[in-house]
Amino acid sequence: MSVTLPYITDNFDSGNIRVLDASDPENIALEIKQDKDSDFYQWFHFKLHNTAHIKHVMHIKNAGQAAYVEGxxxxxxxxxxxxxxWFRVPTSYDGQTLTITFIPEHDSVYFAYFAPYSYERHQDLIHSAQHHLDCQMQVLGQTIDGRDITLLQVGEVAEGKKSIWLTARQHPGETMAEWFMEGxxxxxxxxxxxxxRALLNKAVFYLVPNMNPDGSYRGHLRTNAxxxxxxxxxxxxxxENSPEVYYVRQKMVExxxxxxxxxxxxxxxPYNFVSGCEGVPAWDDKMHQLQEQFKATLLAITPEFQDDKGYDIDEPGQAxxxxxxxxxxxxxxxLAYTVEMPFKDNILLPDEIVGWNDGRSALLGRDTLSAIYQIVDDLR
Incomplete structure (x- = not known):
């Protein structure tokens, strides 16, 4: 009986894998491609054909030199x-090689580092949003590859209203960020x-769902084109180097x-957490109060958030x-926070089937709106 050889491709939006050897389904050798002109890599996304009911063992050989091996x-x-x-599949790591073992039920299956958020879905998100009477879609400029840097302005500018900004996916492989924004x-x-409705009476929102559309499409982990x-x-x-930041920052100043x-x-x-700006020269009691108020509110709203684990706090003036x-x-x-979500599971509220995923990221985005509502009156 002949065995049909597996066919593996990454020739699609956000695809990333290199096939070293696929002659034996139970000993497939792969590696992740580096971001263009960069040493960063960790994001993978590929499709496996000719797969049904056959055990496949896929070894990502260069995992041990990835950007964040503890990941x-x-x-x-x-x-x-x-x-x-998207669902979790058996995966192991021996310090050098990441191994995925799976028996597919159908002829074709996709694998990824986290649930992808495609450029087409991004287009659907921003163009459907513009149908809302309170939303305007603005193109701030173009990326290196010629893609639009798109801003959604939600709410009517008026005297006394706050300006609230959310940016996401500066690091394109962090797709949970755009799932958060969708929610x-x-x-x-x-x-x-x-x-x-109450928030839009008090504030105007400036939303950039994807800061790095080039890196997202190219299958990068961390960098632009x-x-x-x-x-x-x-x-x-x-x-020349970072138009995405240049144009967004210019709009923020405006x-x-x-x-x-x-x-x-x-x-x-394996947690959801925030990282503040305690070490900046402008740090003061008001900023500290707002940070603590925001964290306390989000802790009260959702068990998916915690404040015990996270990054070290910068010393004064060292941010x-x-x-x-x-x-x-x-x-x-x-008030300025970096919001972090896990690629793994939220260990405080685990789900063995899906782990931390696209849907939970979107729900955290929805819950974050409630936290903003609680503090909007105190922002200045």
């Missing part, structure tokens, strides 16, 4: 037959949601900022001002 510990890859429903936008535009880490560009962005959330994902930590939340917090003397 592989207790990690399970995700798979999908229809690109809508947030869906609720903010819900005319039957009292908290959303020039190999630039956008979240290290905020002090001196340029149209509108002012009373609150900023920059949405991310963390490879290693890295090339990072978005630090630059914004310092320049606008406002």
């Amino acid at each position: 592989w510990d207790d990690y399970q890859a995700v798979a999908s037959y229809d690109r809508e429903h 947030f936008i869906d609720r903010l535009l819900d005319e039957d949601d009292g908290a959303a 020039n190999g630039v880490n956008l979240n290290r560009e905020w002090q001196q962005p340029s149209i 509108t002012g900022v009373d609150m900023h959330l920059d949405i991310h994902g963390d490879e290693a930590l 890295n001002l090339t990072v978005a939340s630090n630059w914004v917090g310092n320049n606008f003397n406002c």
